[in-house]
Amino acid sequence: MPVIYVYGFERPIEKKREIVKGITEATCEAYDVPPETVVVYIFDVPKENAAHGGVLVPDSE
Numbered sequence: 001m002p003v004i005y006v007y008g009f010e011r012p013i014e015k016k017r018e019i020v021k022g023i024t025e026a027t028c029e030a031y032d033v034p035p036e037t038v039v040v041y042i043f044d045v046p047k048e049n050a051a052h053g054g055v056l057v058p059d060s061e
Helices: 013-031
Strands: 003-008 039-044
Touching: 003 013, 013 039
Parallel strands: 003 039
Antiparallel strands: none
16 A cells, blocks of 8 residues: 655645645556555645745745
């Protein structure tokens, strides 16, 4: 049973549906497993909890 963790900035539920569908399809093809065995967990990371190059994301926008 493949388990995939996705960390990223918050997205609308429609976008989450799209990414889960794409990840599931790619995993099924790569692992030759049925979709019901693929588990995807999405973790929303608030922008104030992330930094790029030593700068918090909100400060660089």
